[in-house]
Amino acid sequence: MSSATVHTIIDDLGALLLFTMILIVAASQIYRAIYAVAAQSLFIAIAGGVLATATGNVDLWVIAGITLAVKAMVLPWVLHRVVQRMNVRREVEPVIPIAATLALTVVIVVVSFQLSASLGPVRQAITGNALPVGIALTLTGVLVMATRKTALTQMVGLFASENGIFFTAMAVTQGMPLIIEIGVILDVILAALVMTIMVLRVRSTVDADIADLDRLRG
Amino acid sequence: MAETLLWVLPLVPTVTALLMLTTRDRRILSAIDVGGSAVLLALTLVLAREVATGGPRAFGVLRVDDLGLVFLLLLVVLTLAVSIYTVGWLKQALAVGNMKAELLRSYFSLVHAFVATMVVTILADNLGVLWIAMEGTTITSAVLIGYHGHHHGLEAAWKYIIVTTIGISFGLFGTVLIYAAAAAAGLQGGAGALSWSAIMKVAPTLDSGIVRIGFVFVMVGYGTKAGLAPMHLWLPDAHSQAPTPVSALLSGVLIKCALLGIIRFQTIAGAACGRAFPEQVLLVFGLTSVVVATPFILAQHDIKRLLGYHSVEHVGIVALGLGFGGRIGTYAALLHVVNHGITKALAFFAAGKAIARYGSRDMRVIRGLLTVAPVGATLLMLAALSLAGVPPFSIFVSELMVLRAGIGQGHWVAIAIFLAMVVIIFAGLLHHAGSMAFGQPTAAATREPESWSPLLGMMLLAAIMILLGLTIPAPLDGLLRRAMEIVVG
Numbered sequence: 001m002s003s004a005t006v007h008t009i010i011d012d013l014g015a016l017l018l019f020t021m022i023l024i025v026a027a028s029q030i031y032r033a034i035y036a037v038a039a040q041s042l043f044i045a046i047a048g049g050v051l052a053t054a055t056g057n058v059d060l061w062v063i064a065g066i067t068l069a070v071k072a073m074v075l076p077w078v079l080h081r082v083v084q085r086m087n088v089r090r091e092v093e094p095v096i097p098i099a100a101t102l103a104l105t106v107v108i109v110v111v112s113f114q115l116s117a118s119l120g121p122v123r124q125a126i127t128g129n130a131l132p133v134g135i136a137l138t139l140t141g142v143l144v145m146a147t148r149k150t151a152l153t154q155m156v157g158l159f160a161s162e163n164g165i166f167f168t169a170m171a172v173t174q175g176m177p178l179i180i181e182i183g184v185i186l187d188v189i190l191a192a193l194v195m196t197i198m199v200l201r202v203r204s205t206v207d208a209d210i211a212d213l214d215r216l217r218g
Numbered sequence: 219m220a221e222t223l224l225w226v227l228p229l230v231p232t233v234t235a236l237l238m239l240t241t242r243d244r245r246i247l248s249a250i251d252v253g254g255s256a257v258l259l260a261l262t263l264v265l266a267r268e269v270a271t272g273g274p275r276a277f278g279v280l281r282v283d284d285l286g287l288v289f290l291l292l293l294v295v296l297t298l299a300v301s302i303y304t305v306g307w308l309k310q311a312l313a314v315g316n317m318k319a320e321l322l323r324s325y326f327s328l329v330h331a332f333v334a335t336m337v338v339t340i341l342a343d344n345l346g347v348l349w350i351a352m353e354g355t356t357i358t359s360a361v362l363i364g365y366h367g368h369h370h371g372l373e374a375a376w377k378y379i380i381v382t383t384i385g386i387s388f389g390l391f392g393t394v395l396i397y398a399a400a401a402a403a404g405l406q407g408g409a410g411a412l413s414w415s416a417i418m419k420v421a422p423t424l425d426s427g428i429v430r431i432g433f434v435f436v437m438v439g440y441g442t443k444a445g446l447a448p449m450h451l452w453l454p455d456a457h458s459q460a461p462t463p464v465s466a467l468l469s470g471v472l473i474k475c476a477l478l479g480i481i482r483f484q485t486i487a488g489a490a491c492g493r494a495f496p497e498q499v500l501l502v503f504g505l506t507s508v509v510v511a512t513p514f515i516l517a518q519h520d521i522k523r524l525l526g527y528h529s530v531e532h533v534g535i536v537a538l539g540l541g542f543g544g545r546i547g548t549y550a551a552l553l554h555v556v557n558h559g560i561t562k563a564l565a566f567f568a569a570g571k572a573i574a575r576y577g578s579r580d581m582r583v584i585r586g587l588l589t590v591a592p593v594g595a596t597l598l599m600l601a602a603l604s605l606a607g608v609p610p611f612s613i614f615v616s617e618l619m620v621l622r623a624g625i626g627q628g629h630w631v632a633i634a635i636f637l638a639m640v641v642i643i644f645a646g647l648l649h650h651a652g653s654m655a656f657g658q659p660t661a662a663a664t665r666e667p668e669s670w671s672p673l674l675g676m677m678l679l680a681a682i683m684i685l686l687g688l689t690i691p692a693p694l695d696g697l698l699r700r701a702m703e704i705v706v707g
């Protein structure tokens with residue numbers, strides 16, 4: 001593959017990633033958000049595959065494979081199971097209206113591209129538009145975590161945020177060291193596990209949803 | 219020898235944690251706890267000697283230099299104090315039902331796993347490993363914060379894990395950007411391109427634009443974990459709801475580990491885009507923290523929340539010291555890390571004993587402590603006086619040096635705000651502490667004698683605190699100076 005083709009493919013995947021991110025922000029039901037984040041992880045895995053073919057970096061295949069298995073399949077499946085098991089009565093519960101979060105998302109995307117456009121040498125270090133897309137995904141993921149009350153939606157925001165970082169990390173021309181990437185994924189899995197346990201524990205010990213925990217003030 | 223110690227050191231708490239899983243007996247668990255911490259302290263002292271004579275050592279992704287040693291020594295001393303304190307604290311917590319006997323071994327294991335992740339954080343040379351270990355501290359300590367299992371504890375734990383995980387993902391992004399800059403500057407060798415010592419060698423050639431953005435991301439990311447305002451939202455909740463020994467570790471060491479991460483990136487950013495930029499960022503965050511913490515300290519009724527907000531203030535002071543920069547400012551910041559770690563752990567210990575005695579964390583209920591528990595009350599007063607910045611205690615010394623650094627650099631506005639806040643907090647804290655120690659004890663107070671092990675743990679810390687206020691021993695002074703040289707360059 002020529003480097004121009006790779007740039008185009010990465011940019012197209014970046015557009016798809018932003019589209020799935022908007023789906024996550026706009027989702028009024030938790031299921032849709034989970035499906036959207038699974039699709040997003042799938043695109044990340046494809047991006048990993050494309051970059052692996054282009055650069056001949058075997059490590060990237062491993063990372064793409066792990067991303068596909070863990071973030072596109074296992075974690076969404078776990079979230080799905082938890083939703084079923086808890087028989088979720090509440091859905092997304094935004095703190096501010098979804099339309100407002102969408103507007104903020106647009107602002108974030110524009111700012112991310114503006115910010116990266118001011119950086120010349122980054123062009124050589126990171127393929128295509130992976131940097132602005134990565135920044136936009138990370139910030140929007142944080143936005144989702146901050147503006148949703150229910151635990152599962154916050155976790156979806158976390159995964160989306162991590163996806164953004166992974167996308168940029170993959171596109172750094174050398175690729176991140178494999179051992180570090182694996183460590184990071186392991187941490188994400190553990191964090192998701194602990195969060196899931198906590199959600200279930202809150203339900204079983206104090207009979208409340210995470211969204212009801214608002215007593216600590218001042 | 220030193221190279222071997224580097225990888226043995228994180229293993230010690232790991233093995234301790236695993237050993238804990240083999241028994242349920244409280245006495246044996248406590249013995250392993252104290253023993254493991256003592257071994258960790260002894261090995262660290264050996265390592266410190268080796269480094270003092272032979273300079274920094276590296277082993278794979280781990281590396282120890284004088285800067286890391288400052289934090290490592292603080293960690294191991296506090297771990298030992300926490301272990302000693304826990305012996306008596308646990309007996310009491312079991313008696314009133316705060317802890318459940320069948321869950322004890324997982325509690326102890328988690329504490330040591332938490333210590334192990336912090337050791338790796340401090341020893342990490344590879345910035346990726348630094349991040350992984352930092353997230354590891356979040357995972358282990360989140361479970362500990364919610365350990366009591368009641369409504370407030372779980373809320374604090376959830377808030378902690380969500381806020382710090384958000385924060386730390388910014389840290390990872392910043393790390394990726396610095397890595398991209400290093401890769402663009404031609405640093406080869408896979409994992410080597412993420413190594414702090416390797417990056418420092420090429421730091422002046424890094425692209426300053428990327429490093430700037432990367433540093434801001436890291437500052438927000440690790441700043442969240444350090445409890446700098448306005449990312450401190452998790453801190454008062456977590457510090458107040460965690461079991462007391464865990465509060466001491468969180469406040470004494472964990473937030474300092476995050477500061478070490480920030481300092482590592484500060485040196486890279488300083489070399490790549492001039493010292494002024496990272497210093498300015500640190501100055502802003504530091505000043506914000508001091509200002510934001512003040513009203514909450516004054517209006518607080520919950521003693522552990524008070525100490526939590528106080529940590530926000532002191533992390534802010536460390537950031538101010540780094541922000542003022544120069545040799546004095548950096549030295550003062552590092553000294554303050556040690557002083558605040560020791561003093562705050564002591565304060566949490568004393569507060570924990572007072573809470574147990576009165577069955578309440580409300581400072582309006584805790585009255586006349588001096589009458590019912592003279593030794594504990596004296597230690598609480600000592601800690602409060604030191605935290606407020608009264609001479610001759612250690613925090614006074616480091617605060618004065620931070621001030622001196624600020625004056626030397628001519629940051630008059632920052633100095634004025636800082637001084638005003640410190641004076642207000644001084645008054646507020648002494649008011650709180652005085653009303654707890656003196657007066658007529660409320661009926662709720664138990665008058666049972668004070669148990670020896672918490673007092674021993676506290677006296678160990680109080681001795682160090684008083685010593686550091688009177689004089690800085692030559693070995694420590696040398697260590698701090700060499701560490702300062704690493705930061706200033």
